[in-house]
Amino acid sequence: MTNSSISLKDSLEKVFTLLIGRREELRLMFRAIEKNLPIIIEGPIGTGKTEMAKAVSECLERPFIRVDGDNNLTAIKLKGWYDPPLVLEKGFSKESFISGPLTEAMEKGGIFFFNETNRSPSETINAALSALDERLITIPRLGTIKAEVGFIPIFTFNPKDTIATNPLPRAFYDRCIWINVNHQSREEMIEIVKLRTSSNDDLLIHISCDIVQTTINHPELEISSTVRGAIQLVELFPQNQDIDENTLISHVIAVHSRKVRCTTTSQKSEQTILEEIVSKILSTYEDTRIIRKKG
């Protein structure tokens, strides 16, 4: 066994301790990184895409350069630009060039984490594409910069995010390893909530995760809630006290009603559906702490 495969194995073991589940996906990510293959993590909001990329980078101990896609992220911001006062002093040279995150990651041999890639203009997405091809980037007047060993791009995107987004070109998928993530199981969600909150209120944690699980694949919801919502409800709700149905409903609405979205064919509002979900979940629990709504 070579040294690099030993350290890769150690890094994998470490990343397993930072996240709940996702072992297959993390193994795939490490294999791809080992082979210098860029990665796309695709999945709905709150499925751990950002967390996976952060945890992998932490364990690999490489420079981690993050950029979040948005409408104002131009190709120039991504690659870099000349600083006018420095250009006056030194001309167009390496000294007057301010590297953008893509160029910086290539120069440092780091992880270029391009979060929510599809929120950027297509011109910016295409600029990133050039770095995938031959690990080269061309800067006007400077020439070509070659990526140092260790440079690897990780992109994330949410296919359900359709407002003010641009589809990733086919050429992107052609060059990347595609890792698809979806919502985790009830059991894993419970573990995530325990990890991310300091709560020891098992009943509340279970109810909170059941609510989110019920929003997933609910026939009248086009967009479900997320583990983030399960975490928030547990943080917000009074711990180890009575769980009054009316109080729970108001908290659930505050946490989830703008995360979920009804299908166009549903005649109900998000709030009504959430109320129904809460009543249905509570009816499955026999616990003296639960105070049911009358009538």
Ligand SMILES: Nc1ncnc2c1ncn2[C@@H]1O[C@H](COP(=O)(O)OP(=O)(O)O)[C@@H](O)[C@H]1O
């Ligand atoms: N597998 C997991 N293990 C531990 N925490 C997780 C896991 N998946 C998600 N989380 C937590 O859930 C929340 C949402 O995850 P995040 O990575 O931001 O989702 P996304 O980027 O897909 O929207 C974060 O608080 C994150 O720490």
Ligand SMILES: [Mg+2]
């Ligand atoms: Mg994210």
